[in-house]
Amino acid sequence: MLAQSKQTVSRSPRDEDKRPQHIAVIMDGNGRWARQRGLPRVAGHRRGVEAVKKMVGDCGERNIPYLTLFAFSSENWNRPSTEVKLLIELLYSTLENELLKMHEHAIRLRVIGDLGRFPKRLQKKIADAEALTKDNTALNVTIAINYGGRWDMTQACQSIAKEVERGTVQADAVDAELIENHLATSDLPEPDLFIRTGGEKRISNFLLWQLAYTELFFTDVYWPDFDGDCLDQALDYFAGRERRFGQTSEQVTGVA
Ligand code: IPE
Numbered sequence: 001m002l003a004q005s006k007q008t009v010s011r012s013p014r015d016e017d018k019r020p021q022h023i024a025v026i027m028d029g030n031g032r033w034a035r036q037r038g039l040p041r042v043a044g045h046r047r048g049v050e051a052v053k054k055m056v057g058d059c060g061e062r063n064i065p066y067l068t069l070f071a072f073s074s075e076n077w078n079r080p081s082t083e084v085k086l087l088i089e090l091l092y093s094t095l096e097n098e099l100l101k102m103h104e105h106a107i108r109l110r111v112i113g114d115l116g117r118f119p120k121r122l123q124k125k126i127a128d129a130e131a132l133t134k135d136n137t138a139l140n141v142t143i144a145i146n147y148g149g150r151w152d153m154t155q156a157c158q159s160i161a162k163e164v165e166r167g168t169v170q171a172d173a174v175d176a177e178l179i180e181n182h183l184a185t186s187d188l189p190e191p192d193l194f195i196r197t198g199g200e201k202r203i204s205n206f207l208l209w210q211l212a213y214t215e216l217f218f219t220d221v222y223w224p225d226f227d228g229d230c231l232d233q234a235l236d237y238f239a240g241r242e243r244r245f246g247q248t249s250e251q252v253t254g255v256a
Pocket residue numbers: 027028029030031032033071072073076087198
């Protein structure tokens with residue numbers, strides 16, 4: 001047989017229908033990447049920014065519409081103040097240097113987290129970046145800073161409680177959908193694929209509610225070394241999962 005017709009060629013696991021719409025990433029291992037090379041932790045964070053830029057491009061190339069990146073957790077304030085300062089500086093300079101390029105590539109940027117604790121000039125930069133890119137539709141990039149899943153649920157509860165207090169919402173009307181609508185991620189679909197680099201197998205207070213049915217992929221690769229091949233490994237892993245959402249395999253596949 002010389003050639004197969006297109007219809008009979010088996011489909012690659014990275015076919016569109018097996019591709020996650022939303023990938024959420026805990027970018028971990030910058031410090032260990034640096035230590036392994038005898039460099040200061042800051043060098044790892046700088047290389048981490050390069051890996052972020054690469055990841056955004058790689059997701060764009062693979063038609064992944066939503067990418068959410070954990071850049072600074074509620075608990076990261078507990079690090080030495082010099083490192084915290086440097087991370088804030090890096091956030092600011094990355095926004096400054098990359099924003100126009102992102103806008104040219106029709107990337108919409110959102111930032112989630114409790115932003116009030118950051119310097120005013122960073123808050124302004126974030127507001128300007130979100131306003132500039134709000135109509136872009138090619139790729140939705142969300143950066144989580146001073147974000148914690150517990151914070152997110154707490155602020156959602158507070159805001160619902162205020163509505164109940166005002167009488168605009170009945171207590172009995174509080175359901176999963178209403179809670180979701182009050183989370184910082186209310187504009188985003190639920191993550192399909194979660195990736196954590198750096199070898200740890202924990203959620204570290206990331207998207208606690210939103211990850212309820214997300215496929216979890218852990219890799220030992222340190223974040224600065226994460227590249228397109230690593231992403232493809234994660235996508236292949238995802239493509240091999242059967243998402244049952246509580247149903248049986250027979251129900252999902254339609255095969256008795
Ligand atoms: C992730 O890398 C970046 C942030 C948490 C800001 P780490 O800085 O946690 O790197 P390790 O875990 O110490 O190697």
